Amino acid sequence: MKNIYFISDAHLGCKALEHRRMQERRLVRFLDDIKDKADAIYLLGDMFDFWFEYQEVVPKGYTRFLGKLSELTDSGIEVHYFTGNHDMWTNGYLHKECGVIIHEEPITIEIHNKIFYLAHGHKVKVKGVKISKYEQFMFWCFENKTLQRIARWFPSGLFMRFGFKWAKHSHVNHHINGTPEYLGDDKECFMLFAKDYLVSHPDVNYFIFGHRHIDVNKDITPESRLIILGQWYSLFTYARFDGNELTISHYLEGDKDNHARL
Ligand SMILES: [Mn+2]
Known part of the structure; x- marks a missing residue:
């Protein structure tokens, strides 16, 4: 078999990142590689910093990334797209246009006799x-279908600006001022x-997760491991399962093989 790859949390379009175009190009080069x-x-969520899809309109930008996804799926590679807390408002476009398989809930799958x-x-x-009351309230709002319909009545420019502001605020709060380190096995x-x-x-x-923006590859039991995928705006980390072993690496450019195993 060939390899199975896992990445997450590119947060494409994040207004807190100055090197957004470079980041998107690098992601595309990785996928090409x-x-x-x-x-x-498997794209495990938050590939976009704020994605909100209307009935007939999608956010502008990301053409290199979306084009590459389409190329991959056209050539027969399965691309799975998990919605995260920053890009849960999809409405069929990514599936219909780019051919990715959308997952809104966690899944358990078997690959080469291993369970993921x-x-x-x-x-x-x-x-x-x-979980703080504020976060509970925000999650409730995010998942509420009626509120999503109401949001679509607002002028799209206004609502998208609000969305990007929230996403930037959340990014700075959680990942710059927040807790970017592994808290320990008991926490x-x-x-x-x-x-x-x-x-x-x-x-x-x-067990493979995104969301935390830290890279972790740890034993839970002798037969079971916890993988947290890092992120794709400064760490450029990914996991690869070759049918036998699962490793996390940095995608480096300029290196002969472009990969540095962690
Ligand atoms: Mn997240």
Whole structure:
């Protein structure tokens, strides 16, 4: 078999990033670089910093990325697109135009006799870990179909500007002023979730998440690992499963093979 690749959290279009065009080009070069080696590519959420799709209109920009996705799926590579908390407002365009398979919920799949649990991670709930009232309220708003319909009545320019502002604020709050480090096995939300989930689903070999913007590849049990994918605006990290082993690497440019294993 060829390889399976996993990346997340490019936050394309993020107003807090000055090198947005360079970042998009680099992402496209990466996808181009792996296209002959990939059976499938899993994009685990927040590829866009703010994506809000209307009935007949989509956000402008991202033409290089969207074109590359279409090229990959046209050539027969499976591309899976998980919606994250920044790009959950899709409405069929990415599937119809670019051929990606949309996932709005976590999935469990088997690849080469290994079981993978895949999710962006923003919906992960762990007993004893508190979510602030504000965050609960925001999630409720985000997922509310009536509010989404109402949002579409506003002039698109106005609403998109609001969306990008919120996304930038959230990015700065969580990932620049927030906690960019692994909190430890007894505190890290995804580790706690995975341990708990294994009690009822002991056959899962890999739990793979995005969302936290840190790169983690850790044993949970001898048969099960936790992978957090890092991000694609300064770390440029990705995971690759070759049918036997799963590794996380940085995508470096200028190197002979363009990859530095972590
Ligand atoms: Mn996220």
